[in-house]
Amino acid sequence: MNLLKHKRIDFYLIGVILLSAFMNIFLLNQASTNEYYTVAVKSMMKNFHNFFYASFDPAGFITVDKPPVALWIQTLSAKLFGLSNFSVLLPEALAAIVSTIIVYQMVKHKAGRLAAFLSGITMSVTPIFIAVTRTNNVDSILILTLVIAAWAVMKAVQKTQMRWLILSAAMIGIGFNVKMLEAFMILPAIYLFYWIAMNVNWKKKILHLLAATVVLAGISLSWAVVVDSIPASKRPYIGSSQTNSVLELAFGYNGVSRLTGQQNSGGGQKAPTSTRKQSGNQSTAQKRTTFMKNTSGQHSSENQMGGTPPNGRTGRGGGQQGNMFGTGTAGPLRLFSKSLSGQASWLLPFVLFSVIAIVADWLRRRKMDEKHSFAIFWIAWLIPAMVFFSIAGFFHQYYLSLLAPPIAALVGLGFSYLWRDFSDPKSSWRGYLLPIAFGTTLFFEALIFNQNSIATIWIVLLIIAGVLTMGFGIVWRTAERKIQGTIAGTSLLLMLLAPLYWTLPSTVNQTNSATPIAGPSATQSGMGGMGGGQMGGQNSKSTGKTNGFGGPGGGGQGAPSNSEGQAPPSMNGESGAPGQPTSQKGSANESKQMPSGTMNRRMTNRGGMGEQVNTKLLNYLRKQYSGEKYILAVERAQSAYSIMMKTNYAVMAMGGFGGSDPALSVSKLEKMVEAGEIKYFMISGSQGGAQNSSVTNWIKKNCTKVSSSAWSSGSSSSSQNGPGGQGTLYVYKK
Numbered sequence: 001m002n003l004l005k006h007k008r009i010d011f012y013l014i015g016v017i018l019l020s021a022f023m024n025i026f027l028l029n030q031a032s033t034n035e036y037y038t039v040a041v042k043s044m045m046k047n048f049h050n051f052f053y054a055s056f057d058p059a060g061f062i063t064v065d066k067p068p069v070a071l072w073i074q075t076l077s078a079k080l081f082g083l084s085n086f087s088v089l090l091p092e093a094l095a096a097i098v099s100t101i102i103v104y105q106m107v108k109h110k111a112g113r114l115a116a117f118l119s120g121i122t123m124s125v126t127p128i129f130i131a132v133t134r135t136n137n138v139d140s141i142l143i144l145t146l147v148i149a150a151w152a153v154m155k156a157v158q159k160t161q162m163r164w165l166i167l168s169a170a171m172i173g174i175g176f177n178v179k180m181l182e183a184f185m186i187l188p189a190i191y192l193f194y195w196i197a198m199n200v201n202w203k204k205k206i207l208h209l210l211a212a213t214v215v216l217a218g219i220s221l222s223w224a225v226v227v228d229s230i231p232a233s234k235r236p237y238i239g240s241s242q243t244n245s246v247l248e249l250a251f252g253y254n255g256v257s258r259l260t261g262q263q264n265s266g267g268g269q270k271a272p273t274s275t276r277k278q279s280g281n282q283s284t285a286q287k288r289t290t291f292m293k294n295t296s297g298q299h300s301s302e303n304q305m306g307g308t309p310p311n312g313r314t315g316r317g318g319g320q321q322g323n324m325f326g327t328g329t330a331g332p333l334r335l336f337s338k339s340l341s342g343q344a345s346w347l348l349p350f351v352l353f354s355v356i357a358i359v360a361d362w363l364r365r366r367k368m369d370e371k372h373s374f375a376i377f378w379i380a381w382l383i384p385a386m387v388f389f390s391i392a393g394f395f396h397q398y399y400l401s402l403l404a405p406p407i408a409a410l411v412g413l414g415f416s417y418l419w420r421d422f423s424d425p426k427s428s429w430r431g432y433l434l435p436i437a438f439g440t441t442l443f444f445e446a447l448i449f450n451q452n453s454i455a456t457i458w459i460v461l462l463i464i465a466g467v468l469t470m471g472f473g474i475v476w477r478t479a480e481r482k483i484q485g486t487i488a489g490t491s492l493l494l495m496l497l498a499p500l501y502w503t504l505p506s507t508v509n510q511t512n513s514a515t516p517i518a519g520p521s522a523t524q525s526g527m528g529g530m531g532g533g534q535m536g537g538q539n540s541k542s543t544g545k546t547n548g549f550g551g552p553g554g555g556g557q558g559a560p561s562n563s564e565g566q567a568p569p570s571m572n573g574e575s576g577a578p579g580q581p582t583s584q585k586g587s588a589n590e591s592k593q594m595p596s597g598t599m600n601r602r603m604t605n606r607g608g609m610g611e612q613v614n615t616k617l618l619n620y621l622r623k624q625y626s627g628e629k630y631i632l633a634v635e636r637a638q639s640a641y642s643i644m645m646k647t648n649y650a651v652m653a654m655g656g657f658g659g660s661d662p663a664l665s666v667s668k669l670e671k672m673v674e675a676g677e678i679k680y681f682m683i684s685g686s687q688g689g690a691q692n693s694s695v696t697n698w699i700k701k702n703c704t705k706v707s708s709s710a711w712s713s714g715s716s717s718s719s720q721n722g723p724g725g726q727g728t729l730y731v732y733k734k
Helices: 011-025 035-044 048-053 069-081 085-111 113-124 127-133 139-159 162-197 202-229 246-260 348-365 370-391 397-422 428-451 456-475 481-507 615-624 637-646 666-674 690-702
Strands: 291-293 299-301 573-577 580-584 591-594 597-600 632-634 651-653 680-684 727-731
Touching: 011 085, 011 113, 011 127, 011 481, 035 048, 035 069, 035 085, 035 637, 069 085, 069 139, 069 162, 085 113, 085 127, 085 139, 085 370, 085 397, 113 397, 113 481, 127 139, 127 397, 127 481, 139 162, 139 370, 139 397, 162 202, 162 246, 162 370, 162 397, 202 246, 348 370, 348 397, 348 428, 370 397, 397 428, 397 481, 428 456, 428 481, 456 481, 632 637, 637 651, 666 690, 680 690
Parallel strands: 632 651, 632 680
Antiparallel strands: 291 299, 573 580, 591 597, 680 727
16 A cells, blocks of 8 residues: 555556557467477477577587577477477567566656656557567567667666676677677667766776677677587588588678678579468468579579569579568668558657757757767667668568667657647747657558558548647647647557557467568558568458458468468377377367477467478378488478478478578488488479589489379379478488
8 A cells, every 4th residue: 555655656667568468478379480490499409409509400400590599598488388389489578578668667767657658658569579579580589688788788877887888798799699790780879878978088988898899799709609619510500601600690691691682602502581471372381482593593482383572683693682572672761661661660750850859959958968868879779770771682571670679769758858848838949849740650650551551541530630630739739738738648649559550460460470570451462572471351342452450360471371261271290209109189279299398289280381291291201210310301491390390300401491501512411321311302393502403413313203102192293392392202222
């Protein structure tokens, strides 16, 4: 009772926590996962060797294309709760909630509870932030490390203690080991804020920042240096690298190439892969699509759909470049284009007016206070990130989730300035900024709706709301405080409704778990790149525009469907150690026991990119299995998902995720087959990655085709792609 009496309970914070928890955890047990990482988590649970390297397969042949920290956390969660969709997704969801709370607390300390409340709400309704945190992509954990780094550097300035700066640098270094160079986008903000806000002389500032840089470099490169120093024969191949090096992966494929979009390392033979949910007539579950540029200069699709990159362009010099993933054309207005505007840009107009209000206050006071430097920090985080995403050639929409913290902080902080000027009759022209900011933001939201073919009625309502909020705010700016508060509160609610509408489909699991894209049904066409990424919904007959989003499992992005719009049939629940398979039958809602824990069937049926296993092929391989290290070798990782998710057998992805990693040489393959480690190979009907053409040719020359009648459920050997698509099965016989 005393807590209530003295108002020590922060009900604003409780409200933010409840909203964030709902947006991130509601129906999370029914959400799907990115099977590329889920398979890796299952493999990492097997032993410390796989755990340390983030091995994709249980035999430790090749790693995933990211450093291991986020996957370590997911693996520990799976160990604790049993392997399931929920246990793998939970760390990301919790990271989002904690990030939101930290942003709230930072804004509260500088601008009060109301501003903090608005910041927390803004983060919770940033569409792509929620979309990605409900998958096991690693972005949510990356954002948490950066938000903690932001909190720590502010603590360093507040306490005038260097150790907090060191903690900030350490957290960024950990973020580097989550998603590599993307973690460094916050560095301009960290260094600039410390320089202008820390109350010590410039010599000490330089020494402190140098020490922090050493710590940053040491922690960032620690795992990479350790792994690269270990002989290649004693560790897995580094997936998506061309030289079997973590450093090359960090600064090449996951580094400079993200900016240039030029994926032609290794003599122009390496190309990026893109993933999109496919819809329409498919005989298998919706699959992750891989586009490659091989030495013949032809595009090939993983699922033989005959697709091409959305812009139909390739880069010079043999690599693919630019706009590969439906992210629009590089330029200053890219974040406001149809491809990206609906993901995180909703409140950028409001942020602009917030910055104007902050600068105006700074100029009026003619000195910088703590609140100004606090604003500079978030601006210095936001602007470099916006510049990168405006010019970069190789990124997915869900990378924009990195914009959520600075946008949220600036919305809350900016509102505190705008409201103060609006409610002050002596503030001259600054008093009109708040209603203009509301109106402009609502007009921009109407533009986003129009870009993405939302029903005209909603566009009209947003425009009307913009006119009314701007008009009432300007006319009644000098009214009594209660009327001003009503206008501002109503305008805030209206401004947040559109991004909330765009976010809710993710909360009800209508998002692609592999490459999440936020938004309501039927708005993803043209935004999702390959495959369109369209989700089921009810379209307006007169305009062809959607007027809402479907319910969970209603044909949305996260719910794979066959040609009739129904969920694919579930598979028999079988698992067991190699050589000792067991079978447990049940419905799609039942679970199956594995040595590592409980696996939800939705992990296979709703994984978003994996293929349904060819049961006849799996039964054939089991009968022929005689203790080999790998039950099957396939060209690329996608073809390995279904078997490794359903069983404990190891499948070798010879060319890594996209099929073009030079992870396997002919000499190494010869030694493996002679040692009895592998004897069955599935070669797809399409040309494999150029780097592996010699391996493919060796298999075709030295191995024997297996009659399709022995393993294929179709009429010919081209009807299956082990486990499901086009391909031919080969066996090596001594």
